Amino acid sequence: MLKIMIIGATSVIAQETARFFATEGAEFFLVGIPADKLVVIKDDLVARGAKRAEVYEADLTDFDKHPQIIESAVQAMGSIDAVLIAHGTLGNQKAAEASVEVALKEINLNLLSNISLLTLLGNYFEKQRRGCIAVISSVAGDRGRGSNYVYGTAKAGTTTFMQGLRNRLAKSGVAVVTIKPGLVDTPMTADIKKNFLFSDPATVGKAIYLGMKKGKDTVYAPWFWRYIMAIIIHIPEFIFKKMSL
Amino acid sequence: MTTPLNRLKQYKSWGRYPTVEHKAIHQIHWRSDLPDVNKFEETVLPYGYGRSYGDSCLNEGGILLDTSYMQQFIAFDAEQGLVRCEAGVSLEQVLEVIVPCGWFLPVTPGTKFVSIGGAIANDVHGKNHHRAGTFGCHVTQFELVRSDGTYICSPTENAELFRATIGGLGLTGIITWAEFKLKRIPSPLIDQEKIRFANLDEFFAISAEMDQRFEYLMSWSDCLSGGDSMGRGIFMAGNFYDPPLGAEPSAKKLKPFVPFDLPSIALNTLSVKAFNAVLYRIPLGKRVRSIVHYEPFYYPLDAINNWYRLYGKRGFLQYQLVVPLEGDNEPIREVYRRIAQSGEGSFLVVLKAFGDIASPGMLSFPMPGVTLALDFAFNGEKTLKLLDELDTIVREARGRVYPAKDARMSPENFRAYYPQWEAFAHYIDPKFSSSFWRRVTESANGQ
Numbered sequence: 001m002l003k004i005m006i007i008g009a010t011s012v013i014a015q016e017t018a019r020f021f022a023t024e025g026a027e028f029f030l031v032g033i034p035a036d037k038l039v040v041i042k043d044d045l046v047a048r049g050a051k052r053a054e055v056y057e058a059d060l061t062d063f064d065k066h067p068q069i070i071e072s073a074v075q076a077m078g079s080i081d082a083v084l085i086a087h088g089t090l091g092n093q094k095a096a097e098a099s100v101e102v103a104l105k106e107i108n109l110n111l112l113s114n115i116s117l118l119t120l121l122g123n124y125f126e127k128q129r130r131g132c133i134a135v136i137s138s139v140a141g142d143r144g145r146g147s148n149y150v151y152g153t154a155k156a157g158t159t160t161f162m163q164g165l166r167n168r169l170a171k172s173g174v175a176v177v178t179i180k181p182g183l184v185d186t187p188m189t190a191d192i193k194k195n196f197l198f199s200d201p202a203t204v205g206k207a208i209y210l211g212m213k214k215g216k217d218t219v220y221a222p223w224f225w226r227y228i229m230a231i232i233i234h235i236p237e238f239i240f241k242k243m244s245l
Numbered sequence: 246m247t248t249p250l251n252r253l254k255q256y257k258s259w260g261r262y263p264t265v266e267h268k269a270i271h272q273i274h275w276r277s278d279l280p281d282v283n284k285f286e287e288t289v290l291p292y293g294y295g296r297s298y299g300d301s302c303l304n305e306g307g308i309l310l311d312t313s314y315m316q317q318f319i320a321f322d323a324e325q326g327l328v329r330c331e332a333g334v335s336l337e338q339v340l341e342v343i344v345p346c347g348w349f350l351p352v353t354p355g356t357k358f359v360s361i362g363g364a365i366a367n368d369v370h371g372k373n374h375h376r377a378g379t380f381g382c383h384v385t386q387f388e389l390v391r392s393d394g395t396y397i398c399s400p401t402e403n404a405e406l407f408r409a410t411i412g413g414l415g416l417t418g419i420i421t422w423a424e425f426k427l428k429r430i431p432s433p434l435i436d437q438e439k440i441r442f443a444n445l446d447e448f449f450a451i452s453a454e455m456d457q458r459f460e461y462l463m464s465w466s467d468c469l470s471g472g473d474s475m476g477r478g479i480f481m482a483g484n485f486y487d488p489p490l491g492a493e494p495s496a497k498k499l500k501p502f503v504p505f506d507l508p509s510i511a512l513n514t515l516s517v518k519a520f521n522a523v524l525y526r527i528p529l530g531k532r533v534r535s536i537v538h539y540e541p542f543y544y545p546l547d548a549i550n551n552w553y554r555l556y557g558k559r560g561f562l563q564y565q566l567v568v569p570l571e572g573d574n575e576p577i578r579e580v581y582r583r584i585a586q587s588g589e590g591s592f593l594v595v596l597k598a599f600g601d602i603a604s605p606g607m608l609s610f611p612m613p614g615v616t617l618a619l620d621f622a623f624n625g626e627k628t629l630k631l632l633d634e635l636d637t638i639v640r641e642a643r644g645r646v647y648p649a650k651d652a653r654m655s656p657e658n659f660r661a662y663y664p665q666w667e668a669f670a671h672y673i674d675p676k677f678s679s680s681f682w683r684r685v686t687e688s689a690n691g692q
């Protein structure tokens with residue numbers, strides 16, 4: 001059975017993805033904060049069929065602790081077959097515009113922590129010569145927009161880093177899966193008014209689960225975002241810059 | 246893995262009548278992060294999947310606490326058949342987890358898109374009421390968060406709150422999680438028998454016999470034909486199928502087959518012709534047996550998402566009554582006559598005999614007798630007047646009408662149906678209220 005490490009396991013999208021793996025009897029190593037919520041998720045996954053789940057409380061902006069997280073996962077499960085990195089915050093664009101500190105804090109959590117984890121995990125999987133690394137990036141990284149470009153920058157950086165890592169690890173038979181969810185109805189977007197473009201986390205979770213199983217390169221979740229983004233990317237900049245998006 | 250919610254949630258009830266405005270909606274994502282209801286000026290009401298038809302899941306001008314996001318399982322004991330999960334877990338999700346392990350819901354309503362919290366708060370019933378009672382009969386414990394504290398409720402602990410909350414219409418507090426017993430099944434298949442009956446007399450005769458042989462029973466009946474064929478219809482009975490050794494069809498291979506004829510009939514939007522076509526496919530008196538997956542057997546309407554839309558913008562009214570089985574069942578006949586006369590035409594009704602297993606719920610709807618469920622497109626005064634007339638029949642027969650499907654019963658009738666309402670009201674959390682409750686207790690409070 002699959003042994004899966006989930007980083008940022010309290011994310012609703014990560015939970016939904018994990019539930020699909022749980023029905024197959026997967027084993028989990030759940031990393032994130034806070035511990036009591038991780039335990040809630042662990043119980044849920046076990047009730048839904050997971051063979052086992054371990055929880056590991058960690059502040060992911062504490063980069064020095066990253067090696068320890070991975071070592072603990074390997075120790076607990078014997079090895080790691082797949083990892084899903086799902087932590088992140090949507091941040092407050094307006095606050096990030098007003099303060100360098102806030103902007104850099106966003107980049108720290110949403111980009112630098114990924115780079116740190118992916119560097120360590122890349123080496124682990126390269127040596128193992130099999131497995132799957134999946135990261136939740138975002139369609140927001142496909143083009144910078146006035147309403148959330150700090151978040152978008154972090155996601156674009158993550159996407160590019162993943163692209164390079166994929167190229168490097170292809171030789172070792174390791175799948176590197178970039179997931180780009182569109183608008184999802186989760187606590188992260190609780191304050192945004194919902195429209196027809198919003199998706200259910202379960203739908204997104206299923207797309208991620210299938211993408212990871214098949215070792216896809218890029219997963220738009222749901223699929224129609226691939227086409228929406230294809231259009232958005234191709235709008236000429238001289239028009240795009242005047243649009244309010 | 247979670248039940249897709251209506252993501253453009255409108256926070257209406259399933260009948261789309263009435264529609265009301267709420268002051269605010271609070272989504273609850275973690276059972277450990279409940280809002281402190283004392284800080285709200287307005288009253289609050291939990292809201293599950295909005296599968297109640299009338300106004301019992303609405304709180305006009307107040308606050309709805311959306312519990313449908315709380316979808317964590319807490320424990321599943323596959324040996325003993327016991328599930329503990331958060332209140333927003335849907336019956337659909339429970340089935341996904343338990344059926345592969347050889348278990349089924351102890352009781353299920355006609356849709357799997359209801360939350361465990363909603364199933365308890367309306368103390369829902371299903372086709373096996375005569376054998377298993379209501380959902381509340383199988384609940385072993387739950388956690389109730391009230392404005393004055395958190396209570397674990399079970400038949401032995403906070404027993405009064407336990408009884409008040411089962412069928413308590415969401416008024417006694419927020420159920421955060423619940424634990425309930427499951428039923429063992431030999432396969433996910435149903436051994437089904439259909440029988441056509443020519444009129445109500447035949448229905449009662451068949452019902453008495455089938456009660457003994459089958460766990461699951463219900464009928465479709467035509468309430469427009471009069472005279473000798475008044476109440477004619479089709480009886481559907483079933484037991485879980487125990488496949489002979491070596492011939493076990495795996496649940497995975499046998500894909501649920503969803504028939505499209507049943508739901509459309511159920512909607513009363515099809516012509517009499519279509520109904521007759523099905524009716525006469527089965528010869529009178531003959532029993533037609535088949536093995537079917539549990540999906541089409543229990544949940545024919547779930548195949549059509551958002552079927553309420555077929556009724557258009559004005560919405561529709563559901564009406565479910567129960568009256569005691571007595572003598573020649575004149576009240577039921579009178580109901581059929583009234584409907585036929587009115588021309589309002591709920592043309593097909595669901596007909597079923599309830600058994601005598603008592604629920605722990607104080608305000609539960611089911612009682613021993615015959616139950617009828619009907620739906621009417623909302624045609625203003627005319628429809629309301631007909632339902633008032635039906636109320637009078639039910640009241641005189643010492644029966645009841647189901648609050649989960651009501652948007653219009655009068656306070657007087659409510660109090661006649663549920664004389665225990667005052668005892669129940671004692672357990673209502675003062676911070677909780679609903680449009681339904683204000684409506685049915687309105688003049689009572691003023692007295």
Ligand SMILES: Cc1cc2nc3c(=O)[nH]c(=O)nc-3n(C[C@H](O)[C@H](O)[C@H](O)COP(=O)(O)OP(=O)(O)OC[C@H]3O[C@@H](n4cnc5c(N)ncnc54)[C@H](O)[C@@H]3O)c2cc1C
Pocket residue numbers: 259290291292293294295296297298301302312332333353354355356358359360361362363364366367368369370371413414415416418419420421546649
């Ligand atoms: C197609 C269809 C078929 C149906 N068939 C049947 C049937 O056969 N038998 C039957 O009995 N009913 C039936 N119903 C009615 C339905 O089962 C009930 O209305 C059920 O309670 C709806 O659950 P919900 O989660 O949608 O709750 P909602 O409708 O959202 O709320 C129902 C009540 O539960 C309360 N509530 C919800 N969550 C909580 C919580 N966490 N804590 C406390 N209170 C809570 C609400 O305040 C409200 O009073 C049917 C409905 C439909 C649409």
